Each structure stands twice: as structure tokens, then as C-alpha cells.
Amino acid sequence: MSDAVKLSLVVPVFNEELAIELFYHAVCAHPELTRHDLELLFVDDGSRDGSARVLERLRQWDPRVLVLQLSRNFGKEAALFAGIEHASGDVVVPLDVDLQDPLDVIPRLLEQWRQGAEVVLAKRIDRRSDSPLKRLTAEGFYRLHNRIAQTPIEENVGDFRLMSREVVDAIRELPERNLFMKGILSWVGFETRVVEYERAPRSAGSSKFNGWKLWNLALEGFTSFSTVPLRLWTYLGGFVALVSLAYAGYLIFEKLAFGNRVPGYPSLMTAILFFGGVQLIGIGVLGEYIGRIYIETKRRPRYVLKRGARRDA
Structure with missing residues (x-):
């Protein structure tokens, strides 16, 4: 024993x-x-x-x-x-x-x-x-x-x-x-x-x-x-912004060089819905962290x- x-x-x-x-x-x-x-x-x-x-x-x-x-x-x-x-x-x-x-x-x-x-x-x-x-x-x-x-x-x-x-x-x-x-x-x-x-x-x-x-x-x-989910959305936001700028540059170039009509309503709605979805997901990830901070502060x-x-x- x-x-x-x-x-x-x-x-x-x-x-x-x-x-x-x-x-x-x-x-x-x-x-x-x-x-x-x-x-x-x-x-x-x-x-x-x-x-x-x-x-x-x-x-x-x-x-x-x-x-x-x-x-x-x-x-x-x-x-x-x-x-x-x-x-x-x-x-x-x-x-x-x-x-x-x-x-x-x-x-x-x-x-x-x-x-x-x-x-x-x-x-x-x-x-x-x-x-x-x-x-x-x-x-x-x-x-x-x-x-x-x-x-x-x-x-x-x-x-x-x-x-x-x-x-x-x-x-x-x-x-x-x-x-x-x-x-x-x-x-x-x-x-x-x-x-x-x-x-x-x-x-x-x-x-x-x-x-x-x-x-x-x-x-x-x-x-x-982990704070990686927050960091990923920072990177994703930067990537989407770069893609958007590149696409805007392409449309301007196409208009000036060839005189093509800039695509209208369908492409605009697609872009709005896509970016809106990305933003909502990002807000949701941010909300998860904020909610936990809120719970911690109440002690x-x-x-x-x-x-x-x-x-x-």
C-alpha cells in the first residue's frame, strides 16, 4: 500500500x-x-x-x-x-x-x-x-x-x-x-x-x-x-478587392479599345450578390469572436x- x-x-x-x-x-x-x-x-x-x-x-x-x-x-x-x-x-x-x-x-x-x-x-x-x-x-x-x-x-x-x-x-x-x-x-x-x-x-x-x-x-x-479565421477573411478581402480592380480595369480597357457595351444588369446583380454573401460570412466569423468577448466581459x-x-x- x-x-x-x-x-x-x-x-x-x-x-x-x-x-x-x-x-x-x-x-x-x-x-x-x-x-x-x-x-x-x-x-x-x-x-x-x-x-x-x-x-x-x-x-x-x-x-x-x-x-x-x-x-x-x-x-x-x-x-x-x-x-x-x-x-x-x-x-x-x-x-x-x-x-x-x-x-x-x-x-x-x-x-x-x-x-x-x-x-x-x-x-x-x-x-x-x-x-x-x-x-x-x-x-x-x-x-x-x-x-x-x-x-x-x-x-x-x-x-x-x-x-x-x-x-x-x-x-x-x-x-x-x-x-x-x-x-x-x-x-x-x-x-x-x-x-x-x-x-x-x-x-x-x-x-x-x-x-x-x-x-x-x-x-x-x-x-x-486560433485567430486564423479572422486573418483569412482579411486575406480574402484583399484578394477580392484586387480581382475587382482588375476586372474594372478590363472593362474600361474593353470600352476604350473596342467600344463594346459594358455589361449591365445581370453582371451587376451577380457581383452584388457575390460580394454581399462574402461580407455576410465575414461578419458572421467576426460575430463569433465578438460574442465570445462579450460573454467574457460579463464575468x-x-x-x-x-x-x-x-x-x-
């Missing part, structure tokens, strides 16, 4: 009534986890099913269980940050309640930590369990994000990872309200190693992430860690606790 540590498992929950007890019993039955000073920190992100009732029952049964109940659904990113902010362990491991992140991987993460790593990423070997569309979009997201972002993120790595106390304390100091946790967890740096694993099927229930939520999360990642809390003691910073 000399190598036992204070281990915090951070588990965001949203409408996972069927999966919570399965996860809890799986952890309790795992000897490589129970040998440590274990903290099971569940974050109820405004569940509307019986999740809160199940979590309260577990909390009363087991003093190792801590439950943070948010006042409404703030989203997984905020729930994950809340869990990390309140975790008290020497090492902190965020993971999903559906057991798709195998518990057998955690001892391997701990082994890398003992060898000196501050962050140990759990990386999926492949994405065979995902649909072809999800595999394609995930590959495109990672490729684009890592090309334009100042801080790249490891491909096929979710929230499942191990972080030392020093890393957790650094994350807690970050002030931003727009949360893209994959980027934040990579941004803080520290010595990082990777452990590969094969993801398991869900133990119960279904994923709460739909295509729209994933799209918004991707936008959050692009705008939180609202990332989440509001309904129940659950807040540990002192």
Missing part, C-alpha cells in the same frame, strides 16, 4: 440514471482502484431524470462519493470544469459514466504518472465504434484544428486522462468562461505521455451529444485557440451550484 495515492475520479452526469450505479459498482469491484484513497466526484449537470436521486443514495451509502449538483444544464464542459475545480486528489482522472472509458486503463495511467509524467492521455486506438460520418468529421476537425490553432490537441483523445495536482491547480487559475476543455487541458502543458486503449460499448443509455452540440463545440475550439460564473460543498481554493 506504500504507493497508494489520493485518486479523484471526476464524472459528469446528464440524464444517466441507468448508468450511474453500474459505474459505481464497477469502480468498487476494481481492486486496482479501491486500494487507493478514492474520491468519486459526480457532477450532476441539471439532469431531468432520476440521476439526482441515485447520486444522493450513493452519497449516503459511501463517504467516498461527493456529488455536485448544478442549478441547471450548463453543458459538459462546465460540468467537467466544476469537477476538476472541486477535486482534492493528488491525481485527477475525468471519465464518462457510461464505462466506455475502461477502468482497467487507469492503473496504466497511474504507472506513467509514477514514472514522472504530469499528464497522461488516454488515446483511442481507433474509432471503429463510431459511424462513418462521425469518423470523417472527427478526422476533419482534428486536422483543421491542429493546422490553425496555436496549441494542438492530440487526436482521438477525449476528456479521459490523468492530471497531477500541479496541472489541476494550473487549470483552476484560468479565467475564461468560454470553455473548450480539450484545448484548455492541452494548453497548460507539463510533461505529457500517451497510453492507448480500445473504447468499450456504452454500459447503458445513449449519448447526449448530437450533431448540433458537436458542431458548436468545434466552433468553440476554433475560436478559443458570469461558469456554473452555479445547487447542492454540494465548494472546497476552498
Whole structure:
């Protein structure tokens, strides 16, 4: 027991009534986890099913269980940050309640930590369990994000990872309200190693992430860690202006040299609609950044606790 540590498992929950007890019993039955000073920190992100009732029952049964109940659904990113902010362990491991992140991987993460790593990423070997569309979009997201972002993120790595106390304390100091946790967890740096694993099927229930939520999360990642989209529109604006000047020069030359009639209404409408569309897209990109600046300036809390003691910073 000399190598036992204070281990915090951070588990965001949203409408996972069927999966919570399965996860809890799986952890309790795992000897490589129970040998440590274990903290099971569940974050109820405004569940509307019986999740809160199940979590309260577990909390009363087991003093190792801590439950943070948010006042409404703030989203997984905020729930994950809340869990990390309140975790008290020497090492902190965020993971999903559906057991798709195998518990057998955690001892391997701990082994890398003992060898000196501050962050140990759990990386999926492949994405065979995902649909072809999800595999394609995930590959495109990672490729684009890592090309334009100042801080790249490891491909096929979710929230499942191990972080030392020093890393957790650094994350807690970050002030931003727009949360893209994959980027934040990579941004803080520290010595990082990777452990590969094969993801398991869900133990119960279904994923709460739909295509729209994933799209918004991707936008959050692009705008939180890169200004390249803004710069691209500057370049595009300059290119369009040059093309327009060249075309205007061509029309003037054609009129003076050959006396041809300058094209009228159809070409004019085409140009107006094209440039109008370009301007609207550019305004939309600019609006994404301005909207995030607006949210940051209000400095609202990332989440509001309904129940659950807040540990002192």
C-alpha cells in the first residue's frame, strides 16, 4: 500500500440514471482502484431524470462519493470544469459514466504518472465504434484544428486522462468562461505521455451529444485557440478587392479599345450578390469572436451550484 495515492475520479452526469450505479459498482469491484484513497466526484449537470436521486443514495451509502449538483444544464464542459475545480486528489482522472472509458486503463495511467509524467492521455486506438460520418468529421476537425490553432490537441483523445495536482491547480487559475476543455487541458502543458486503449460499448443509455452540440463545440475550439479565421477573411478581402480592380480595369480597357457595351444588369446583380454573401460570412466569423468577448466581459460564473460543498481554493 506504500504507493497508494489520493485518486479523484471526476464524472459528469446528464440524464444517466441507468448508468450511474453500474459505474459505481464497477469502480468498487476494481481492486486496482479501491486500494487507493478514492474520491468519486459526480457532477450532476441539471439532469431531468432520476440521476439526482441515485447520486444522493450513493452519497449516503459511501463517504467516498461527493456529488455536485448544478442549478441547471450548463453543458459538459462546465460540468467537467466544476469537477476538476472541486477535486482534492493528488491525481485527477475525468471519465464518462457510461464505462466506455475502461477502468482497467487507469492503473496504466497511474504507472506513467509514477514514472514522472504530469499528464497522461488516454488515446483511442481507433474509432471503429463510431459511424462513418462521425469518423470523417472527427478526422476533419482534428486536422483543421491542429493546422490553425496555436496549441494542438492530440487526436482521438477525449476528456479521459490523468492530471497531477500541479496541472489541476494550473487549470483552476484560468479565467475564461468560454470553455473548450480539450484545448484548455492541452494548453497548460507539463510533461505529457500517451497510453492507448480500445473504447468499450456504452454500459447503458445513449449519448447526449448530437450533431448540433458537436458542431458548436468545434466552433468553440476554433475560436478559443486560433485567430486564423479572422486573418483569412482579411486575406480574402484583399484578394477580392484586387480581382475587382482588375476586372474594372478590363472593362474600361474593353470600352476604350473596342467600344463594346459594358455589361449591365445581370453582371451587376451577380457581383452584388457575390460580394454581399462574402461580407455576410465575414461578419458572421467576426460575430463569433465578438460574442465570445462579450460573454467574457460579463464575468458570469461558469456554473452555479445547487447542492454540494465548494472546497476552498
